[in-house]
Structures are given as C-alpha cells and as structure tokens.
Amino acid sequence: MTGKPRPDVGDAATAPYWEAAARHELMLPRCDRCGLVFFPPRQLCPGCWSDELSWQQVGGGGTVWTFTEVHVPFYDDTWADDVPYVVAVIELDEGPRLLAGIVEADTERLAIGDRVNVVFEDRPERVTLPVFRVVPRLDGGS
C-alpha cells in the first residue's frame, strides 16, 4: 500500500537516527556529560539536561519489554495488507526502550523477555525503519 505516514527525517534532533538507519546502523544519542544513552532523540539529555550530546552506534540486541499484535488496520485501509503485525517496546541492551515492529514473529510463541536483534526495513516511503527479529531460543523453541 502507499500513503503511509513518513517520519520527519529532516528534524534536527532525529536526522542522525534516520541517516544511520538508512545505512543499516542503529545509532542513539549519548550524553557527553553523564554518559546516558537515550531514546527518543532530543536536544537535551533527559538525565542531566546537558546539551553536549553525540551519537553512538549500539549493538541492536535487546529484549521484548511488551508487545501487541495488531489486527485492525489504522488510517482506513492504509495497513490493510499488513495485518496482523506485531508492535513492541524493545529494551535495548544499552538501556533505552524503543517502539518498533517485530518482523516474522511467531505470535503463538512470542513472549515478554524474548531476545531480539535489529534488522532494517527499507520502506517504499523512502525511509528505513529499524525493526526487530526474534533470536531463536537455544532450548529448541523459537
């Protein structure tokens, strides 16, 4: 489908995030004063309010903090071809939580605490979205 909303990739606070995603890298803002890595990107550190920030590449591993399976498409039929799909809050190993899709999810087995890794989805809306894929469990489950 076309007509999906496109994030504002030109916003000064978030542009480096989207530029990194286009290179298939996950980068988050890091406070140069207190060391906090945070999300979403913003002009000031949420820990100490410093504006001395830089960008750090993160590993892209994390765990499912919570999730939902979407069955009803939003915005009329914009997502009609995509349902059902999974939207989750991922807690990255570096600490920040971010809202993202989980692709190829086995929703019968998906659970809070599952390990995930970032993958990148190059969208027809000319944006690359960081999304996540579940890491198969070592006990034979998925």
Ligand SMILES: [Zn+2]
């Ligand atoms: Zn700080």
